[in-house]
Amino acid sequence: MLISIQADYRENPSGIPKLLTENAGVSLLVSSLPAGDYIINETIGIERKSAEDFVQSIIANRLFDQIARLKRSVPRLLLIVEGNPYMTDHKIQDCAIRGAVLSVLVSWQVPVIFSKSRENTVALLLMAARQDTTAISQLAATKNYRPKKLRNRQLFFLQGIPDVGPVLATRLLKKIGSLKAVINATEEELKQVEGIGGNNAKKISEFVSAQFPGNTG
Secondary structure: OOOOEEEEEEHHOOOHHHHHHHHOEEEEEEEOOOOOOHHHHHHOEEEEHHHHHHHHHHHHHHHHHHHHHHHHHHHHHEEEEEOOOOEEEEEOOHHHHHHHHHHHHHHHOEEEEOOOHHHHHHHHHHHHHHHHHHHHHHHHHHEEEEEEOOHHHHHHHHHHOOOHHHHHHHHHHHHHHHHHHHHHHHHHHHOOOOOOOOOHHHHHHHHHHHHOOOOOO
């Protein structure tokens, strides 16, 4: 299953975007994000901070502004702190750091996870993406699962097509525009969607065009 990750261009010096591209099955887009550092499968926003930056954001009172902006952008969030924030050169009491972490967890209801290195951060990003993709696919396969929001119902509908997961379903709707347009799309139009090659386009076209067994019309 294809993993979709967007990275803010300011993350390039960290080396993490480069490490992500070395993983098969990852579609990475580096651009200027309105909030956060990474967006996974277009639904999970990640704020990554080095230990130094995390402590500095507490001192400068910008941590919660960044969390607020990210909350307005995506439905689910994760804060990754890379390194040990209690072992920096900043003069700040440990209780202030603990208080900030608790505020993010309890008041803002944003999970916080600590990473040992950039390689560890890459592993966390990939794990979150794969778990998210698997969870959505499992929900879609659950007999009584019926999403309520229109957008989720449209995505759920498209995931009934072979080889179409949540990421590809989102791309189909964004590129082509509507369920009706996707169903009526030609193979050439389908191939214009990122992640769909000639074989997939043919499979999708044949699936939606196939006659229902026993149809005599």
